[in-house]
Amino acid sequence: MQAEQDSLGNVVYEAELEIKNTDGLHMRPAMQFVDIANRFDSEISVSNGETNVDGKSIMQISMLAATCGTKLRIKAEGPDAREAINTLRVLVEEKHFDEPEPKK
C-alpha cells in the first residue's frame, strides 16, 4: 500500500488488487465491492489501466468487466482512506468475494 497527502491535506492510499475468484467481478461481487466502498467517507476510484471509475457506483464497477487474474488499481482519498483500502483488499484478495478460486 502506498500513502501520500494531496493538496487539501487528505490522505491518499493506493493499492493494486488482483481478482482471484473464478467468475471474476460479476454482479454479486460488484455489489459487495460497492457496499463496502459506500461505508467510507473517502472517495474511492478503481482503474484497470484503461478506465478509471467511481468505486461506489455499481454500474461503473461492473462495467470494468474484470475477469479472474485482472489487476485493479484502487485509490482512496479522504479521512478513512487507509481503512477503506484495507477492507477492500481483504474482500478482493483474501475472501475473494466468498467465491471459489480456479482449480490449479
Next chain:
Amino acid sequence: MEIKKGIAVSPGISIAKSLVIDAEDYRIPRRSIKPSQRMTEIQRVRNAFKDAIGELTQLEAAQDQPEGSKIKDIFAVHLRFLHDRSLRKKITDLIHSELVTAEYAVSTTLRQIASHFTKEKDTYISERAADIYDMERRLLRQLLGKKRKDIGNLKEEVVVVARELSPTQTAGFNRKFVKGIASDAGGRTSHAAIVARSLGIPAVVALEDLTEYVMGGDTVIVDGNRGIVIVNPDEQTVQQYREYSKEYLELEHRLGTIREKPAVTRDGTKITLLGNIEFPDEAEVVLEKGGAGVGLYRTEFLYLNTDTEPTEQDHYQAYARTIRVLGDRPVVIRTVDLGADKYTQSKRFAPEPNPFLGLRSIRFCLQNLMMFKTQLRAILRASVLSDVKIMFPLITNRQELMQAKMILHDVMEDLGEESIEYNPDIQVGIMIETPSAALTAYTLARDVDFFSIGTNDLTQYTLAVDRGNELVSTLYSPADPAVLRLIRTVTQDAHKSQIDLSVCGEMASEPEYIMLLLGIGIRTLSLTPPMIPEIKQIIRSVTMEDCNKVARKVLSMNSERHISSYLRDAARKILPEAF
C-alpha cells in the same frame, strides 16, 4: 407533412393532437421534446426510479428465501443499480443535452450498458446484459404504465398512436376524448380493431413504422374510411379533412335514422341484410347497425389466435356467446377456412407451391378429420340454442359435399349415442366460390338447404387473378361479365331448386353493385356490419323495376370497364354522398 397508408379498420375521420404510447418490449423510437419539457421528463425519470425501487423492495421482501440466496442477490443487485446516482445522471444528462423523451433516454442508456457487457468474451460477464435489459423493462413499465393510466384521465381530445394496442387497452378508452387510433401493427380482424369499430372510434392499423414519425403532441389526421394517417398536415389538408369529416358525419347521422326501418325497395320487395362477423363481439355491431342476423360467421380466428388447436369447448363457447347476443336471429357458421392467405397457423404444414389451388379450406378439413369433427360437434351442440345453420366453404364438386355431409352425419350419430342434444334438422349449405361449383349449382342444390355466393374467391378463381398481386390486380373485378354470368346461373339454379340464396362477398357491401344484385334476383345480402345502414339506404331508394333494368342492361354488356362505369353512374343517382 407525412402521409402513411395502412388498413382502415374503423370508419370515420378525426383530427387531433397525438398521444403516443410506446411498448416496453419494442425498441423505443427517438422522439424529441421542447427545451421547456426537460424538467418534466427528468422528473418522470426520477419518479420511475423511485417507483421501480419501491416495487423491487416489495418483491424482495416477499421472497421466501434466505439472505444471500441467488434470488435475493439478484434483487439486491438490481436495487443497487437503481440507487446508483451515476446511472440516473447518465440518463438525465441525455435528456438535457439531446432533448429526448424519458422513455428514449432510459432505453438508450441501459441498452448501451447492456451492449457493453455483451461485447465481453467472458460468458459469465456477458450474461449480465440480461440483468440490464430486465432493469430497462422495469423502468419502462413504470414510465409507460403511468402514461396508460393517464389515458383514463384525459382532458383533451387525442389520437392514440401506438405500436400495438391490446383489446383491453382499447376497450378502456374514453370515446369522449380518444378520437382516433393509429397503430403500427394489427389487421382487420385484430381484436383492437374490432373494439375500435364497436366503440365507433376511427382507426387505421398496419401502418408499419408510424410510431417513428409521430411525436407526442403532433397533429394527426386518422382517415378510417381510406386507411390513411397524416402526421403534421399542412393547413390546406386540415381544411380539406374538416370538410370530409363534416360530410361524413352528416351521412352517418342520416343513415343512423334508418336503423329501425325495414330493408324494402320502394315498390315493396323485402331484402334481408345480414352481417359478416369473425368475433363474437361483432354480433353486437350487427344488431347496432340494424342487421337481421349473421350470414357468415368466420371461425378461423379460433385457430389463428392461439398456438394450440382449439378444443370443442373453445368452439362451443364462442358460438354460444355469439348466439346469446343474436337471440333468435339466424346465424350461419362457416366451418374453418384455413390455408392459402390464412395460411399462418403452423409451419408444420409444408409450404405449398400454389396454396390457392392447394390444400385449403374444406379440402384441408376432409384430410384432418379429428379437427373437423371437433368443430362440427361444437356447432351441432350449439344448434339447440337458436337458429344455427352450417356452411361448408370452397366446395368444388358433389363428392366433396357428400363427404362433408357424411362426416356431419357421423358426428350426429356420435352425439346421439352420447345422448347429447342437437338439432337433427340443422340447415346445411355451401359457399359457391369456385367456377366449378357455380356451373354445377343445379346438381349441388339437390343436397343442400342454401347457397351463399362468395364473390371474392369466385372472382379470383374465375378470372385467375391474385388481387394481392399489384402487377395483375387491375384485372380483378366482380363486374367482369364472366363473374356476373356465373352469379346469374347460380341464382337461377337456386330459384329453380327452391333453396335459399345469399351473397356474402365484398360485392354485397359495395354500393354500386346493389341494384345489379337485386336485379339478378338476390334477396339476401351478408356484409360487413358497418356498411349495413348505407346499403339499406340504397335498397330503400330503388325500385325493383330500376334494378331489373340495370341487370338486363349490364348482362348484355361485354366489357368490365363499361359495366363498372355504368354501375357507378346508376348508383350515384341513388345515393350521391356515398361516392
